[in-house]
Amino acid sequence: xxxxxxxxxxxxxxxxxxxxxxxxxxxxxxxxxxxxxxxxxxxxxxxxxxxxxxxxxxxxxxxxxxxxxxxxxxxxxxxxxxxxxxxxxxxxxxxxxxxxxxxxxxxxxxxxxxxxxxxxxxxxxxxxxxxxxxxxxxxxxxxxxxxxxxxxxxxxxxxxxxxxxxxxxxxxxxxxxxxxxxxxxxxxxxxxxxxxxxxxxxxxxxxxxxxxxxxxxxxxxxxxxxxxxxxxxxxxxxxxxxxxxxxxxxxxxxxxxxxxxxxxxxxxxxxxxxxxxxxxxxxxxxxxxxxxxxxxxxxxxxxxxxxxxxxxxxxxxxxxxxxxxxxxxxxxxxxxxxxxxxxxxxxxxxxxxxxxxxxxxxxxxxxxxxxxxxxxxxxxxxxxxxxxxxxxxxxxxxxxxxxxxxxxxxxxxxxxxxxxxxxxxxxxxxxxxxxxxxxxxxxxxxxxxxxxxxxxxxxxxxxxxxxxxxxxxxxxxxxxxxxxxxxxxx
Amino acid sequence: xxxxxxxxxxxxxxxxxxxxxxxxxxxxxxxxxxxxxxxxxxxxxxxxxxxxxxxxxxxxxxxxxxxxxxxxxxxxxxxxxxxxxxxxxxxxxxxxxxxxxxxxxxxxxxxxxxxxxxxxxxxxxxxxxxxxxxxxxxxxxxxxxxxxxxxxxxxxxxxxxxxxxxxxxxxxxxxxxxxxxxxxxxxxxxxxxxxxxxxxxxxxxxxxxxxxxxxxxxxxxxxxxxxxxxxxxxxxxxxxxxxxxxxxxxxxxxxxxxxxxxxxxxxxxxxxxxxxxxxxxxxxxxxxxxxxxxxxxxxxxxxxxxxxxxxxxxxxxxxxxxxxxxxxxxxxxxxxxxxxxxxxxxxxxxxxxxxxxxxxxxxxxxxxxxxxxxxxxxxxxxxxxxxxxxxxxxxxxxxxxxxxxxxxxxxxxxxxxxxxxxxxxxxxxxxxxxxxxxxxxxxxxxx
Numbered sequence: 001x002x003x004x005x006x007x008x009x010x011x012x013x014x015x016x017x018x019x020x021x022x023x024x025x026x027x028x029x030x031x032x033x034x035x036x037x038x039x040x041x042x043x044x045x046x047x048x049x050x051x052x053x054x055x056x057x058x059x060x061x062x063x064x065x066x067x068x069x070x071x072x073x074x075x076x077x078x079x080x081x082x083x084x085x086x087x088x089x090x091x092x093x094x095x096x097x098x099x100x101x102x103x104x105x106x107x108x109x110x111x112x113x114x115x116x117x118x119x120x121x122x123x124x125x126x127x128x129x130x131x132x133x134x135x136x137x138x139x140x141x142x143x144x145x146x147x148x149x150x151x152x153x154x155x156x157x158x159x160x161x162x163x164x165x166x167x168x169x170x171x172x173x174x175x176x177x178x179x180x181x182x183x184x185x186x187x188x189x190x191x192x193x194x195x196x197x198x199x200x201x202x203x204x205x206x207x208x209x210x211x212x213x214x215x216x217x218x219x220x221x222x223x224x225x226x227x228x229x230x231x232x233x234x235x236x237x238x239x240x241x242x243x244x245x246x247x248x249x250x251x252x253x254x255x256x257x258x259x260x261x262x263x264x265x266x267x268x269x270x271x272x273x274x275x276x277x278x279x280x281x282x283x284x285x286x287x288x289x290x291x292x293x294x295x296x297x298x299x300x301x302x303x304x305x306x307x308x309x310x311x312x313x314x315x316x317x318x319x320x321x322x323x324x325x326x327x328x329x330x331x332x333x334x335x336x337x338x339x340x341x342x343x344x345x346x347x348x349x350x351x352x353x354x355x356x357x358x359x360x361x362x363x364x365x366x367x368x369x370x371x372x373x374x375x376x377x378x379x380x381x382x383x384x385x386x387x388x389x390x391x392x393x394x395x396x397x398x399x400x401x402x403x404x405x406x407x408x409x410x411x412x413x414x415x416x417x418x419x420x421x422x423x424x425x426x427x428x429x430x431x432x433x434x435x436x437x438x439x440x441x442x443x444x445x446x447x448x449x450x451x452x453x454x455x456x457x458x459x460x461x462x463x464x465x466x467x468x469x470x471x472x473x474x475x476x477x478x479x480x481x482x483x484x485x486x487x488x489x490x
Numbered sequence: 491x492x493x494x495x496x497x498x499x500x501x502x503x504x505x506x507x508x509x510x511x512x513x514x515x516x517x518x519x520x521x522x523x524x525x526x527x528x529x530x531x532x533x534x535x536x537x538x539x540x541x542x543x544x545x546x547x548x549x550x551x552x553x554x555x556x557x558x559x560x561x562x563x564x565x566x567x568x569x570x571x572x573x574x575x576x577x578x579x580x581x582x583x584x585x586x587x588x589x590x591x592x593x594x595x596x597x598x599x600x601x602x603x604x605x606x607x608x609x610x611x612x613x614x615x616x617x618x619x620x621x622x623x624x625x626x627x628x629x630x631x632x633x634x635x636x637x638x639x640x641x642x643x644x645x646x647x648x649x650x651x652x653x654x655x656x657x658x659x660x661x662x663x664x665x666x667x668x669x670x671x672x673x674x675x676x677x678x679x680x681x682x683x684x685x686x687x688x689x690x691x692x693x694x695x696x697x698x699x700x701x702x703x704x705x706x707x708x709x710x711x712x713x714x715x716x717x718x719x720x721x722x723x724x725x726x727x728x729x730x731x732x733x734x735x736x737x738x739x740x741x742x743x744x745x746x747x748x749x750x751x752x753x754x755x756x757x758x759x760x761x762x763x764x765x766x767x768x769x770x771x772x773x774x775x776x777x778x779x780x781x782x783x784x785x786x787x788x789x790x791x792x793x794x795x796x797x798x799x800x801x802x803x804x805x806x807x808x809x810x811x812x813x814x815x816x817x818x819x820x821x822x823x824x825x826x827x828x829x830x831x832x833x834x835x836x837x838x839x840x841x842x843x844x845x846x847x848x849x850x851x852x853x854x855x856x857x858x859x860x861x862x863x864x865x866x867x868x869x870x871x872x873x874x875x876x877x878x879x880x881x882x883x884x885x886x887x888x889x890x891x892x893x894x895x896x897x898x899x900x901x902x903x904x905x906x907x908x909x910x911x912x913x914x915x916x917x918x919x920x921x922x923x924x925x926x927x928x929x930x931x932x933x934x935x936x937x
Binding site for chain 1: 589590622835
């Protein structure tokens, strides 16, 4: 990858008169544009889009793709993101014209296949979550959180308690989206400290929870990769004060077929289909964040739900207590198709094997690394674990430097500086799709880096050396803001 | 299991190396009471070939638009997509990557987003754009939120001519933040300017408008802009990006924020998703923009490169005080839009917009000359128009389907007061022959 030259911007390659695509000839009687639309609405100066041939466009974006690292390129142990292999059949299926070329407003008789898929996927997700009904509408995990919080709000409002229940309890180890979603719904965040074992502290929870509590947001295993063993007690405390439990599904890859959020006492669960169910992440989306809920919350789900009557699937808008809509149409449908395909390809046993292997891989890798890196919570982890770079810090090497050095060895680094409660955190999630050799090799490189940190810390501080580009000046990006090529050209 | 490489022997070796006897030992911390007894109740696993066949048959239960010429629009548009778009999206270096947190190995997607942002700015006439939001509806909602934050006011004008689903989403986003939505009625398919004049005041944070609006009709955006500015409110315009091949860019008539549904730019209708919401605004609001922004910078050797920038606005840093909770957006769909715009180029965008315009007006003239079908409104429109139908559109669409045509959208659910009427859309993908077949079928139906 290291010999790739700077790829010019597409705007620097344009040449007036070149074309990459031709539209069909107009076959209806041609009218003058301003006979159809008054002048005041018309554009005076066309958008200055690039002009290139098809070959040039293809080469440009192909060159850009070569500067990018994906799961198909190599190991991607980015904690909390579940960067597992994305089966190719999923991609093929999502390209069937019977899925890509159907309009969301077609009449129900013409879209029975799509509705059946949604209905069945909803059932599968409910079974996996141990809950009653689900919406497939949210477009991503954070969007699911937002939806879940609104369902909580709808439920409390229905009981006349919305004015008093204003607080959502969130552990200090939570994903940043959690508190952001809470405040988007007009709720207040109450942070609860983790105890010395990295878990929710029950005594603090008892103190914080009360009649003002709308609910608790939690991921289990938590962001340290540890299973909240007191989950039933946590649920009891929150439920006893009339609050609800929300499950952040980012870490669901540890639980498939082993334990279900609904059985742990959660009332609302979001899934990240682009994590657990291997619809790829697309370089930053599209994701999909379905929400599953208990029976008593089902009426508050966004409309429409897909219901079935006389073997016909239909969109049911008749849920008067519904929170409304969080997105136009029905969700990121093609992403749903991929998740559906994935679940069908594995079945119950395959899904359980996914989680078992993900947990095995994480524990195996953790033990290979604990000699050279500080392990703040020394116990069996679930699908991921968090190391601290504090030993390396004493040599002036930061988690960031370790991450950058990993790039030289051809790996995507772990998530760094998260969770916030661990100093110099490095959060590692190997997933189930990596073989033992990959884990061994990665551990070897990590241990090599630990040695470098002692012997040659400067090497790490200046890494990477072998990437298409070296460390970038982020401060300059802010100070000399350049986010639009045309603005710069003005 | 074909996606898991771990063999029985590997498992034994790995367990041994961590000092465990069995896989069960990995889950000692999961209390018995929450352990799943038995197996999940799911259909049994299928091989790749079985899956291919069963999914194919599920897909074939749908009447797809490749076989049935469709006149549906209303926020999801069947435009032609150059082959090259899909080929770029199929590069797995793009689609199997995460959000570009490590810029040194993510220059591909980062540069593509920078190009996307620039193209959206050129299209809309704005200064800055983000890396995309979920769809047109959430982009409008986020824009309204920004209007509230920027003006420190709480009321938003929301015309009834905006897409009904966008209105539902916007209402949900705003009311839960303690903002107030004021609906503006329509007058013959356009936002009622008199209502706006009589009711706008210095408490209004923003005026939202859709151009062309849900009915396909053009709004008097310049008048709306001057009224909005007079009272210090922000103007948020939701635009159809294809229409910007011929229609004036929102940045040129005073919009403060331009948003819209980007699906028409190289993304299939796909039963409503995944789509992408684009979001562009003026320089002065850059620190309040929701979502990712990519900026150009240099590396330590002076080489140009791209990074996620102004991240202190975002949830992973600012947590509950972030400008939005958005994390994953619609990066791959934004890549499709980028490749699409580069392929069609300056001329192609004007051509496709004009083709839509010409064909829609041809269909309009033909249909409204049939006895029993009359225009619902008469204002200028782009590529969509509502017509009054002699019978309920539900019945008419059934007859059309028998002729192999997917008709327009029945307006009953969202605008029952309009009587039997149908919203029809005609894009460049429809031929004259298909339009004539539709006209013939409508004519025969009436007889």
